[in-house]
Amino acid sequence: MPRQLFGFIWRASGIHQVWLTLLCVVLFVFGVTSLEIQRRIVNDAFRGGIFRPIVLLVLAYLAIVVTEGLLKLGLNIYRNWIGEGAVRWLRFAVFAAADPGSAPNYSETAEGIQLSIVLDKADPIGGFVGECISEPVLQAGVLVSVTGYLLYL
Numbered sequence: 199m200p201r202q203l204f205g206f207i208w209r210a211s212g213i214h215q216v217w218l219t220l221l222c223v224v225l226f227v228f229g230v231t232s233l234e235i236q237r238r239i240v241n242d243a244f245r246g247g248i249f250r251p252i253v254l255l256v257l258a259y260l261a262i263v264v265t266e267g268l269l270k271l272g273l274n275i276y277r278n279w280i281g282e283g284a285v286r287w288l289r290f291a292v293f294a295a296a297d298p299g300s301a302p303n304y305s306e307t308a309e310g311i312q313l314s315i316v317l318d319k320a321d322p323i324g325g326f327v328g329e330c331i332s333e334p335v336l337q338a339g340v341l342v343s344v345t346g347y348l349l350y351l
Contacts, residue, residue, distance in 0.1 A: 281328030
């Protein structure tokens with residue numbers, strides 16, 4: 199069992215955190231693209247643009263929004279899967295460390311502490327493992343895209 203929280207996160211879900219980060223970057227690109235298409239649709243409509251290019255932009259926007267929604271769904275499912283794996287790993291590690299057969303002075307107090315850790319603390323830690331790196335990356339991408347869009351106006 200690692201002594202540091204981020205050591206535990208890396209051991210429980212190292213390569214998955216890299217994939218989550220890449221997925222967040224892809225979501226950032228889709229978010230910026232959807233904002234740009236919205237801007238072009240509105241500009242073309244107010245300038246009295248031709249109907250066909252506006253409809254094509256609307257269809258492209260619809261495709262991007264649906265793809266972005268599916269990617270977000272996949273991101274959330276993947277995060278929860280990683281968190282559940284971390285919970286399972288943590289519970290197994292706690293049970294293995296507090297095996298009554300391996301400790302000469304094992305008591306009911308130790309069993310109560312073990313149950314408290316397994317029941318109360320494992321789920322929040324697992325949720326944190328699933329979101330600790332990808333959520334800040336995703337929020338930073340949103341902040342950058344909105345700031346860039348406002349500066350562009």
